[in-house]
Amino acid sequence: MLKEKVETKERVLDAAVSLFQIKGFNGTSVREIAKKAGVNVANISYYFDGKEGLLEYIVTKFFEGYIKEMDKVWRSFQNRPVRECFGQMLFHVMKYQHEHREVARVIYRELSVDTTFIREIMSTYLTKEKYYLKMLLELGMKRKEFRHVSVSFTIMQLKGMMTMPYLHQQYAAEVLHVLTHEEYFVTKYTSELQQWINEHICLPCTPLQLVVK
Incomplete structure (x- = not known):
């Protein structure tokens, strides 16, 4: 279970960095990050407390x-x-x-x-x-x-x-x-x-x- 959580967080981080490079922080939505990472939108709130928390991390x-x-x-x-x-x-x-x-x-x-x-x-x-x-x-x-x-x-x-x-x-x-x-x-x-x-x-x-x- 711990390994799965780590892998999920890494997928979200990789997806966010990739999209932020292309569209910028303000131009990227949480839904786009979740879709690219292949996770539920709720995972981003759970692990990072939203898009701002993700950037802070x-x-x-x-x-x-x-x-x-x-x-x-x-x-x-x-x-x-x-x-x-x-x-x-x-x-x-x-x-x-x-x-x-x-x-x-x-x-x-x-x-x-x-x-x-x-x-x-x-x-x-x-x-x-x-x-x-x-x-x-x-x-x-x-x-x-x-x-x-x-x-x-x-x-x-x-x-x-x-x-x-x-x-x-x-x-x-x-x-x-x-x-x-x-x-x-x-x-x-x-x-x-x-x-x-x-x-x-x-x-x-x-x-x-x-x-x-």
Whole structure:
């Protein structure tokens, strides 16, 4: 029975993500999700408390994993160069997004819509993301590995570049000649981020090295 419940929830989640990608959250009905998942409409209310609860579950699950990747790198930091930790954190975040790219596309599109729910997400998980990036940037400047830059503006630039492939997939493909679903994408895109960081953040004597592991 437990296995059946898990499988039902997974079918509903997969159906919701697929439809949200195509029609958007507001353009998708609960009945459409239930039909695609092959379940009764009541199952969605039972497991997720409706469409809003379903989106909340998807966003929360995604960002819990996202922040866990950042936290894992931060905890293993110790006394290594800040630039190495910074590069590894970006790589792991990009890898995580790549592994959950369908969900990432849905979430980043919904984050562009100003709603009470989205503002709540902005004040929790994205605040945690800002904390890690801010700590690394400030520590890098203190240790004279990074230039003195505007921390807030640099974080905004980084966030824009980290989400860009999932908001503008076709444009990323035209510029980089690689699609987000291809395995090589993570290494290719992170190497481009590395080059930008070396030019705009790292001091010339402390270039960032991409650590792929």
